[in-house]
Amino acid sequence: MSRGKQTLPQPGPASTRRTGSRLKRIVACVVTVVIVGVIAFAAFAWRPAFSEVPTPAPSSFSPVLIQQGARLAAAGFCASCHTTTGGKPFAGGYAMKTGFGTIYSTNISPDRETGIGTWSEAAFLRAMHEGVARDGSHLFPAFPYDHFTKLSDADVQALYAYVMTRPPVHAENHADEMPFPLGIRALQAGWKLLFFHPGRFEFQSSESQLWNRGAYLAESLSHCSACHTPRGPLGEELTNRLYQGAAVDGWFAPALTAANPTPVPWTSxxxxxxxxTGLSRYHGPAAGPMAPVTHELATLSPDDQQALVTYIESLGAGDTRAGRTAPAVTAALAVDARDSQKISTANGRLFISACASCHYNRTPDVNPNRPELGLNSSVFVDDPSNLIRVILYGISVKEGAGGIVMPGFARGMSDEDVASIAAYLRSTRTDKPQWPNLTKQVAAIRAAGPGEIR
Ligand code: HEC
Ligand code: HEC
Ligand code: HEC
Incomplete structure (x- = not known):
């Protein structure tokens, strides 16, 4: 027995023996603390599994409820994330690259083996409100449950009715690719403790019904801030910088507050x-990850669209600055007119030959099918990614306004050419400092490739 051994005389000077036993006590203490800590954390992280239930028959849901669920699913972009391009709806497998590895969305069709066909409404409700799967494991916040937690029970029930009445698809979930230990789901309990605030949307009585409806949609289902708010080192949204603009999927989602740098305010x-519609007269098209958002919002009821607009407008109070629109447009058109005169720089000539045939507007107003680059956010934001991407890869028919496209210049232009045009626009259209290391940034975006346009 080790206990008996300790009482035996030890060789060596007494001081070493004392240090030795003190060290052992310290080690024993640390080990005990660690073990107790691990047990306590495991107990804290543990969630019960909900038992499997028979898949509810489609006829058990009222058509009205299913319809309501369909509209909510559109506003929550469920299909965008839970369907791969060309894949079956809701079968999952869409890869989300995060700073912590690649997470794949799961099969949420009602297939009993590979989807969520065995999930009760209670299990679904817990997943949406708390980010916990039916088997009790924690879900990663790539699934925006930190926003869905604000959904009312009634809306989650409608979503359940909609999802459970989709055709079941047999498709195994794709394993996540996350380095150890980030893939350990129990650790998500720690993340939740630090950053997750469960709870339903709170009505603001100082604001109108319409504003509240918009806030509810934006903050819960449509999770606008998941892309438009910068994130901290652990992937948490920085709540003190809400909607102040953030890098996302190789793009930059501009600020939706008064910090938005475009010269024309974001009016209602x-x-x-x-x-x-995916296109506005002065701010141009919604491209990249914003394109599918606008496609879904196009299907909302006019009331819900107006509610969302009311809430988003209030973030930057664009209507109070509507008077700035006319002077900003006049100034941008004056730059276009100057460009049509003699150009003395090589960068300018490159821009004129490659871009100005389409991106030229003349008084009295901007033609929305010819986005005015002197008003477009891609030229004004601190991050040049959007402008570089659009020049390299163009704008597909799936993005922006239906029916109009912009050609990409990746094959015809060198990295220096693209950088020169970006620099020319920055210096002639804005009073902002020049972007640093442009050529390198073009090379990096070219190396990363166009990505998936959805
Ligand atoms: C931004 C992308 C994104 C959106 C939008 C999204 N999801 Fe997901 N969802 C995910 C990812 C990724 C996972 C897997 C998370 C994990 O493995 O921890 C997931 C998991 C789930 C799960 C758990 C399924 C399981 O197998 O454990 C449910 C249920 C779910 N989503 C429902 C929905 C519904 C309903 C909507 C629309 C209201 C929606 N999701 C919108 C990305 C998304
Ligand atoms: C998946 C990420 C994502 C989500 C979700 C998202 N956005 Fe965006 N948003 C972007 C990106 C990226 C851009 C830049 C698009 C471009 O340059 O064409 C953008 C652009 C915008 C712009 C134009 C800003 C400007 O100055 O050009 C507005 C307005 C906007 N989003 C509002 C919203 C609202 C409202 C929601 C929620 C209903 C939302 N976004 C949800 C990524 C997202
Ligand atoms: C053949 C016509 C054409 C040419 C040439 C062209 N564009 Fe475009 N561009 C468009 C159209 C059309 C859109 C809007 C697309 C839509 O709404 O789907 C657009 C959109 C844009 C946008 C808005 C992106 C956003 O997300 O808001 C930028 C920036 C842009 N173009 C820059 C350029 C630059 C720089 C060049 C030259 C290298 C160029 N374009 C050449 C037609 C063109």
Missing amino acids: AELHDYLT
Whole structure:
């Protein structure tokens, strides 16, 4: 027995023996603390499994409820994340690259083996409100449950009715690719403790019904801030910088507050056109990851669209600055007119030959099918990614306004050419400092490739 051994005389000077036993006590203490800590954390992280239930028959849900669920699913972009391009709806497998590895969305069709066909409504409700799967494991916040937690029970029930009445698809989930220990699901309990605030949306009585409806949609289902708010080192949204603009999927989602740097304010009218048609007269098209958002918002009821516009407008109070629109447009058109005169720089000539045939506007107003680069956010934001991407890869028919496209220049232009045009626009259209290391940034975006346009 080790206990008996300790009482035996030890060789060596007494001081070493004392240090030795003190060290052992310290080690024993540390080990005990660690073991107790691990047990306590495991107990804290543990969630019960919900038992499997028979898949509810489609006829058990009322058509009205299913319809309501369909509209909510559109506003929550469920299909965008839970379907791969060309894949079956809701079969999952869409890869989300995060700073912590690649997480794949799961099969949420009602297939009993590979989807969520065995999930009760209670299990679904817990997943949406708390980010816990039916088997009790924690879900990663790539699934925006930190926003869905604000959904009312009634809306989650409608979503359940909609999802459970989709055709079941047999498709195994794709294993996540995350380095150890980030893939350990129990650790998510720690993340939740630090950053997750479960709870339903709170009505603001100082604001109108319409504003509240918009806030509810934006903050819960449509999770606008998941892309438009910068994130901290652990992937948490920085709540003290809400909607102040953030890098996402190789793009930059501009600020939706008064910090938005475009010269024309985001008025209700501009927001309405942009969010519901994918193109606004002065701010141009919604490209990249914003394109599928606008496609879904186009299917919302007019009331919900107006509610969303009302709430988003209030973030930057664009309507109060509507008077700035006319002077900003006049200034941008004056730059276009100057460009049509003699150009003395090589960068300028490159821009004129490659871009100005389409991106030229003349008084009295901007033609929305010829986005005015002197008003477009891609030229004004601190991050040049959007402008570089659009020049390299163009704008597909799936993005922006239906029916109009922009060609990409990746094959015809060198990294220096693209950088020169970006620099020319930055210096002639804005009073902002030049972007640093442009050529390198073009090379990096070219190396990363166009990504998936959805
Ligand atoms: C931004 C992308 C994204 C959106 C939008 C999204 N999901 Fe997901 N969802 C995910 C990912 C990724 C996972 C897997 C998370 C994990 O493995 O921890 C997931 C998991 C789930 C799960 C758990 C399934 C399981 O197998 O454990 C449910 C249920 C779910 N989503 C429902 C929905 C519904 C309903 C909507 C629309 C209201 C929605 N999701 C919108 C990305 C998304
Ligand atoms: C998946 C990420 C993502 C989500 C979700 C998202 N956005 Fe965006 N948003 C972007 C990106 C990226 C851009 C830049 C698009 C471009 O340059 O064409 C953008 C652009 C915008 C713009 C134009 C800003 C400007 O100055 O050009 C507005 C307005 C906007 N989003 C509002 C919203 C609203 C409202 C929601 C929620 C209903 C939302 N976004 C959800 C990624 C997202
Ligand atoms: C053949 C016509 C054409 C040419 C040439 C062209 N564009 Fe475009 N561009 C468009 C159209 C059309 C859109 C809007 C697309 C849509 O709404 O789907 C657009 C959109 C844009 C946007 C808005 C992106 C956003 O997300 O808001 C930028 C920036 C842009 N172009 C820059 C350029 C630059 C720089 C060049 C030259 C290298 C160029 N374009 C050449 C037609 C063109």
